[in-house]
Amino acid sequence: MRMRNKYRKPTTFHCNAGSRCSLPILVWSLVGFLLMLHFYSLLHQEDGAGGQSQLQISHHHPLLRELEQVEEENIQIPPPKGKRSPRAAKRRPKRPTTLIDEFLDESSQIRHLFFPDQKTAIDPMQEAGNDSFCYYPGRMWLDTDGNPIQAHGGGILYDKRSRMYYWYGEYKDGPTYHAHKKAAARVDILGVGCYSSKDLWTWKFEGIVLAAEETDETHDLHKSNVLERPKVIYNDRTGKYVMWMHVDDANYTKASVGVAVSDSPTGPFDYLYSKRPHGFESRDMTVFKDDDGVAYLVYSSEDNSELHIGPLSQDYLDVMHVMRRILVGQHREAPALFKHQGTYYMITSGCTGWAPNEALAHAAESIMGPWETMGNPCIGGNKIFRLTTFFAQSTFVVPLPGITGSFIFMADRWNPANLMDSRYVWLPLTVGGAADHPLEYNFGFPLWSRVSIYWHRRWRLPYDWREQK
DSSP states (O other), X not given: OOOOOTXXXXXXXXXXXXXXXXXHHHHHHHHHHHHHHHHHHHHHHIIXXXXXXXXXXXXXXXXXXXXXXXXXXXXXXXOOSSOOOHHHHHHSOOOOOOHHHHHHOTTOTTHHHHSOOGGGOBOTTTOOGGGTTEEOTTSOBBOTTSSBOOOEEEEEEEETTTTEEEEEEEOOOSOOEESSXXXXXXXXXXXEEEEEESSSSSOEEEEEEEEOBSSOTTSTTBTTSEEEEEEEEEETTTTEEEEEEEEEOTTSOSOEEEEEEESSTTOOOEEEEEEOGGGSOOOSEEEEEOTTSOEEEEEEETTTTEEEEEEBOTXXXXXXXXXXXXXXXXXXXXXXXXXXXXXXEEEEEOOOTTSOOOOEEEXXXXXXXXXXXXXXXXXXXXXXHHHTTTTOEEEEEEEOTTSTTEEEEEEEEOOTTSGGGOEEEEEEEEEEEEOSSOOSSGGGOOOSEEEEEEOOSSEEOOTTGGGGO
16 A cells, blocks of 8 residues: 655645646646647648749749649569570569669660650750740750750859859769779769750750869869869859869769859859868758859768758858757758748759669757758659659759749659760759658647649649740
């Protein structure tokens, strides 16, 4: 029999003079108040900016409703070409072939579904009528000279002075090879290609704006090294166009960023130097210019196990000493940042080399974090399409002026057998609706809207979006 301790005092919290209230009741009352405050803020946000945004999209751009009607894919894996003997099958059972295996197999019978031939290429100089301004993800895309666009791992700069879009990316118009048996597929550095457009569909080749170094083997940009994911931002203070990129050696041990600068968006860019930002290795990276003019560098570090983010100096030519680790232990790369109604969003990929993997969306109230993971943003296709980011990898997100909450998701469909024939997957991205992944903060309820990337074999932007820039 338990004896009650008559000297034990009950747990109390003195709220007012002479009154006592139960601590559990107080805690649950506080929780209830916070939940009510949270739901009120969500409703207020939807009725205010969010509701206005949704009305604007639906009223002025009915085509966007069509883009949300995603297409499904039903690709059948072909039977194997040759039969295996029963003895061989018993000795070593064969693993069932997956759609990813077919994608990576350059001799696959269905390879044309992932890499259509040149007969189906997007040619803005030839397209007319109903195919004008149509995007076909995965098809070859030609510039105004009739050549395949070479701007892989790239990004877009909108230049207010010329009212022109500039697309910068890796110029990979060379043979694919392996430096040694265990090395990844590569193409010698040729430089950074630049294309200009007023409509994000018709692209004129402006040339190689940052060229490789042919003779000096000690130079960061010697053709035997690695140049990846170039991004350009404009500095309003200095009037300079600044390019940041991932530079590395053939074995990916240098793990640094490179910086170049130009007086013109079409170059030429003068290469300045390379370094390991904040003293850490840096591989996949991007730069982001905020509304207040402050720019940030985001890069994969610590063997790609985490991302680092920090502001750039006022001239954008170096990093500041401030740095934050984000998505620690999640092994994410290929960051693509954008901002919507004061919230920062980011799309990342997993780390599987040239093979495709699942994208994740992340959000934060402050660009320096903390960042929350919201789940896979991909919608449509089929399960494998969604788990492979439509067989592509993120590189950039382009905001669409005049269409609140709508963006273009830019991704690369890598072809490790022939990297110069890697394709572009551009798809509509919207911000709206409830997130589908429980968050760590705010009692597990999402603070931010869902990010959605919709799969389409063929789609186009509203005709009038250019008039609203």
